Amino acid sequence: MKKLVKSSYFAIIMLFIYIPVVIMVIFSFNSGDTVFNFVHFSGKAYDDFVHNSPFVKSIITSLFVAVVSTLISLIIGVAAAIGLSKCKPLSQKAWFGIANVPLINADVVTAVSLMIIFLLAGMKFGIGTLLFAHISFNVPYVLITVMPRLRKVDPSILEAAQDLGSKPYQILWKVVLPILKPAIITAGAIAFSMSFDDFIISYFTGGSQTNVSTFIYTAKKIKPFIYAFGTLLVAVIIFAILVWNVFQTIKNKNKKTEEELRQGDYKTPQFDRYYKKLNQEYLILNTKKVMHHSWRIDLWIRYWWIKLLIKVYLLKNYGKRISRLEWKQYEIRNEIRNEKRYYSRLEKTKKAIVKVRKDLKKKSNDSKKKQRLKNQLIRLLDRKKELEAEIEWMENRDEKAARHAARIQRQIDRWVKEFEQGKQEKTLSKKDLVWYKKKIKGLEQWKLEVEEGKNHYRLRKTTKKLNELRDLKSNKIEALSTRLEVLNAQLYLWKDITDDYDKTINQSQGQLEIVMLQAYRNHHLEATLSKVEVKILHLEKKVTHLQTKVDRKAVKVLNLDSQGNNRPKVKNWWQKSWKTLGVFVIALGAFSGLTVAYVKNNIYDLVVANWGEYIDPELINKFQKTTGYKINYQTFDANETLYNKLYTFTYDLMVPSDYMVQKLADENKLSLVDWSKLNIQKPTQVISNYLDDTIKVPSDEATKEVINSSLTTLMSKSVVKETDETTGEQYNILDYAIPYFWGDLTLVFNQNNPKLNNFLTSYGLTVDDNNQVQPKNSSLDWQIIKAAGQAGLNVQLNNDPKNIFMIGAEILYGRTNLKTNSEVDQAYSYLRDLIKDKHISLAEGDSLITTVEEGQFDIALMYNGDALFSQLNRDLKKLPTDFAYGRVKADALTSPLAGVGTINQRTNVYSDNMVIAKDAHHKQAAYDFINFIYNAKNATANSSYVGLASPLDSVLTDLSNTSVDDDGFSEYKNLYQPIAVDASYYSGTEPLAFINNNEVDAYLVKKFNDLLTSINY
Template sequence: MKRFFKSSYFAIVIAFIYVPILVMIAFSFNSGETTASWVDFSFDWYLKFFNNSPFIKSIVTSLFVAVVSTVISVIIGTMAAIGLSRTKKVTQRSWFGVANLPLINADVVTAVSLMIVFLMAGLKFGILTLILAHVSFNVPYVLITVMPRLRKIDKSLIEASYDLGAKNTQVLFKVILPILKPAIITATAIAFAMSFDDFIISYFTGGDQTNVSSFIYTAKKIKPYIFAFGTILVLVIVLAIIGWNAVTMTKQHRLEVQEKIKNGSYKNSKVQRLTRELNKLETNLKTQSEITRTWRISLWCRYYFLRLKIWIASTQQYDKRISRLEWKQYKLRSEISKEKRYYSRLSKAEKKMQSLSNQLSSTKVDVKKAARLSIQIEKLDLKIEFLRDEIEWIEHRDEVAEKKAAKITKEIMTYQQDLKAEVNPSKKTLAWYAKKIKELEDWKIEVEEGKNHYRLRMVVEQLKELKQRNASYILELNEKLKLLEAAVFTRKSMTWKIDKQLKRANSADKAAFLTEKRANYLEMTTAKYEQLILNKQNYIEKVKAHIEEVREKLFPSNPDTVSHSKGFLARSWKVILVAFIGTSAFAGLTVAYVMNNIYDLVVANWGEYIDPALIGEFEKVNNVKINYQEYDSNETLYNKLYTFNYDVMVPSDYMVQKMAEEGRLLKLDYSKLNVSGKVNGKNLNPTPVETDQTSERKEIESSLLDVMYQSKVVETEFNEEIVSTNENVKGSILEYALPYFWGDLVIVVNPTLENIKFLEDNGVELDPETKQIDNNSLSWDILWKAANANKRVALNSDPKNIFAAAAQVEFQKVNLDSKEEIDQVAGKVKDLVQAKSVSLNGDDLINKVALGFFDFAMMYNGDASFANAVYNGDAEIDEDDDAVFGINNRANDNKFVSFIYGRPNAETNGRKEGTNVFSDNVVISADTRNVELSYKFLNFLFENSTKLTDYAGITSPFVESMEEMVSEEGTYQNYENLYKPITVQTDAGYDPTDKKLAFQYHGRVDDYLIDRYNSIVAGKR
């Protein structure tokens, strides 16, 4: 195994690096939406990539920022390196260390620091702050790349430039920068790459600018159009590398041509080959014969097999074995020489000891000198003792060797006598005696010569044999090949066929005819060969003329007649071409960036909950531009408000309360909204006839609007100044927000036999008809029990959700209203979160569940529905599951198995547990720049509610859209109870007016909860 890894180490490393890239490339052509399985080969994701305007805009932004920041960084970094090179070494080291601090510092610290600086400077977060931030971390990379190259510049070269009258600018542009060009190119590539894929610093300082890394990070689900982008990026990089290598190879080829012209070997092989062909043609013409090939297949097989053996032998490499033997030979010779030098070293040491002793005896006054001599004599005495011991050991070793050699000689003689005494010995016996005597003779030689001498002689012999073996083998094969070639290729007369017929001619007329035919054929063949020879000669002359032309061009025969001065275009065409291409590309990039950033509306979402195709459709219909931003959480979206103002946002319910109380939202004018359709059975924008909203609410047991009515907004001084436009929703978040998506939190179970048995053992009942959990028997505590049983528990990493699960077990409510309650359940949260089998997941939770890599999961019902649909398309039903349920598990003739899910409603401490019912809502910023267009965008979203819920997988608040998604042709026809939140299921037993169902904003209490959660997660291993 060790040998395998040693020989395959490089291949393993390459596979580790490139296999993921190959997988990404393969799945970019998959028509399916996940990597769970291969569906069909398709280019659909490439079309969706090019039609995804927000993604394209992020790529343009990344390119523009990367180019601008790279140019600025390279200029600043190069000038800084040149300036530092002129300072003292102490100053240089100090400033160089300071400049390298951003490389050592954590990116998140740098990002937050830059954000604070920009806030204090009063800068508007956008393209300017993003470029400044990128320049700040790119300059150190340029500096550490250019500085080492700068230190290698010979100072005498710069001094000579000044001595020749060069000015500072001339020295800079004619001497220093050309030498630094390789380092500057490398620094440019590094800076561009660092800027293009930077995420953390761009995330904190970008404002309304979203680069490609931020866009991919905030995607709710990694869809294959991102794979398509990755594949295109890999293709661009490969083409760039191929182009660069082509240029490098071209330059290298020119240098090789110059060198070959110098030593006269340019196209020599070609001329020699053509000359050999010419000689063959002339020989054929002179002898009037041709080389013919045999028809015997066996000879051809032997011929090509022999050529293959010669090729293998010629490519055989003995360099490693030869170098190993040479190193062994060197060591043995050194050891032997060392032993021989012991005698001379001992003689010199004894002479020096005598000299030092005489000096010491003659030194009577100088005490210091006497002490120094005494120390030298002591050291020399130790050296003499060591040398005498070594020599004694060597001489003793020789005596032992002589005795051992005599003993071996006696053993050899004994075996020889035994062999003679054998009567009619067999071949096996003779071979045994011969082998034994040979081993003893070799041993005797080794003992007599000395081990090192013997080993040295054997190594020399092996080395000589190894160097000659391959050459002899190839020579032997070539001799065989010559003999075989004589049989395969034979020379015959050009008219051998006619001559053969002529010998068999049985009449004078036929003989005369064949003779005339022979003469005509010979004349025609001779003319053909003369033409071939002439063509070959002309071609050889043409090749030689080309060689002379190249030689004259590179090394003129009369240098005095050659003008060494070039015109401006001849000297500068490369620079002009590169400058033109670079300027044109940058101008095009700038135009694309400007066109993409002239927008009429800025929309922010806390997830990938809007189909980019719909945004493009809205832009086309209204002839406007939308700047669409995505973030990974409500908190991140909220934090962005400190650096930038949006027009339209999609936050969750509790975040709407927070924004409204801070005066960040505009109160909605329902007369401008086209929402007269019913939301969960309610008319959100009633006509004058429908005034008794309260009586209508009593007729509905539970709905999304009930939950939103519960989410009250504190009437601050800001809010009191605004008159509500709809008295029916006054005091709730409906004053500021309209429902966009909604859902609840569910527990999902992977339907394996072990998990089903685990549920039954813990008192959770399964309905044999629906094959789902009886909610009245399910408690959130099942997650803790599963973690203790080492089940794979996957949690939604939202802190409020995890604390809500613990709060349901302890207090049977969703919201924690005080810090004391948070502290009381924090220990239970810690036990769950820090368990080894528990994983905290963001958007990757959907993929993990869809692929079945879990036992228990806590997730939103919409995400669970989407994951279930994917899972059903890839996991076939296990027949044992039918036995567990005792029924046919193929509901609706579906041949796939579904997840088990439930919403805890168990009674604990005399009270019922519940689940969180959330709503994502569309709001308009109080500082919106285009109120009318914002209302148009809201109406457009509502008109396309079915497309939105189908794209995101989250439940729509509109009854028509919900019913369409669970219809016979809908995506979730088999998961209606999972797709629809609990509040629309009238048999669930929930109180629709219970405020425990929705998250409420509690200001500092919520901040304290997040801090406790972060400290618990930090302790997870």
């Protein structure tokens, strides 16, 4: 078992590493749009990958940055290593330690430090800052890879080059760099891989540049095209490894061929085969006998069995075991020799002491030499004491061993006496007799070991075992070979060519018949011999042809002259340089192509910042083809990330959430929307039409797309600026933003658990035919979370600070937002007691989606779009539709806080919006892009791809219509559409969306972190 584990350990590790890669390759051929279920094999993911222009651009950026940073890092790192090698050891060690600090330092610290430096330097974040950052962390990797190799360079080689008249640059190019070539290649590979997949440093310093890691990290959902990219990357790596191995195999084969030609062993197996056949044919020709095979099956079975046994014995690890024993024998002999040398070393030490004492008397006037000799004398005296102590221990050991052997002999005599006495008196059982024999034998071996000495005993045993193993190997194979030869003679039989005719002639009686048979016999003999002669000629031609090929190969490879002597190989400039030139041309062409691709992809007319996977990539390609604009499409994963990036880069068009729109507008970072340039009706007119049916829409607006009136009403309540400094007007979100997607926070109920159904009934709730949770004799309020936890149900909550504190805000104050720090403290107190319930957990967005999709929950609080995504994936997996959904709506509840009074509870309704930056460079392109996205057909495709509600009424209608929708949204119409489409849901003056409040928001995040800490402790 132990041997099995040892032999399979490496295979287990390889499986552990490569199973995820294999799964990724399999899922790259998934025809579905998710990675959670495999529908059937298809190349759709690869088609999506090729046509996903933002992702392809990120790959080009990663390749360009990795190649450039690697080349520059190699130049700097190799030069630094050569420079450090010339420093004093102490300085070299200090500088090398300083250079390694970035390797030890955390990536996030390095990233923030570089970002601060670039900000202080006033640099524009982009390709320049990204390259500087990558070079800064690549150089140490080059240094630590090249430096050890440089330390192994023999100084005598450099001195020899100098003695031969080489100049410093010649020594560098022709001596140092060729020696360092393997280390430089390794360093380049490490630097390239580190740069290509770097995320943290690129994230902070990239500015407008998005590499592969940043794109994947900021993606809202992992799509199969990312698996396709991973598969292609693995394929490229495997292809590179195969090409390299083929190159090395060819190179090694050429070396082997040259060596065989020098030794005369080239094509020896083929020559042997030909000569073996020739010998057989000559034997037939000379003896006039042919070989026949025996038809005895039993002999053939024995023959092949013995051949198999010979192979088995040859494969057995005798050689390895013999080598181990030989090494053990060598070590033991060395120990024995060292013990014998102690006496000679002691004599030499005594002579050296006498000599030093004589020198001391002669150098009595020279104080320095006298002191040096005194130190030497002290060392020799110490050495003498050590040797004498060792010899004394060895002599005492021998005396002790003799006494010990005598004691063992007395024990042996006593046990032998007891054994003989018991044997004579027959008082010992068979088991006792065996025990006595074993005991006496063990004592005799112990006595031998003591008498001989441990090392001598070990040497004798090892030598004996080694000889036995050698004899076993040779005798077994020799015996089997002898048996094989005997069987060979029985299986391969020789008989005369005319043997059959001779037997017939001997049995014939008629003279005429005998004469005819003799004629046939002679004819058969001549025909057979003629065939043999033809075969011999044919084989001799083959031998001659093969020898000619070998001679030509030898002339070509060994550069032989007409007399067969080696000529010095003189290569012209092309023969010397064609490999280097070829590599240089290929590398230059590849780099030029990469540079052109990068430059083309970075000449753009519009810069867009959007959430990851928040747009159908096909729409980007379609927009670029239709309008001729080039888009620099950037992604982010949080509103705060977008806000921070605005310090380092300017976007034309962004898609922040509602509260971030307020923050940006309040800081004067957004332009007012010119609705006259858009193919969307102006929201104020929509509101008027929604409030008063008598107001008519102007004719020029009649053909424009209409934003959902409920969404417009909700957004208009979010004030951005109380009064503008220049105009004195009051603005809301709709003056700065165009709704892009919207949704709400939804409660999802897993009806698989009967306990949950009983809980809903006891809470006064019921589930209708549309899987909507409806009040039966009460309302659906936020207190249900606490009640569910107390009932032992598994409750999962979206782990977002604002969403979590919204629960407390709604329960305590009946509104979505907290306005003061004291209100945050009150909500914190309530939430701390709530979250401490072991049945209530917080989960990240993607983790929550997976948890809900797999049904590992009872109640979950999540965005309606995420809930829809989980439900559609369950449908693809053909899992039962057993989820129910509900939005909180409770009127006239009493707040737990004294003095607050009666409150109404609702849920958060959010919107992500398109905004144009104040200092945007391409405003017209931004308006064109907005119009393109809000085209009814494009908006429908986009909403269907992302899975969130569109702000346009026409899209909401289409995706809710069974005859039009083909993505499953119509089946879950009430889940796809936010609850706010019902005008009766919204009441009061407080907005349902989150509002921006800088000081309170910062304090809320701090208390949220305290809340997480309170969960853990």
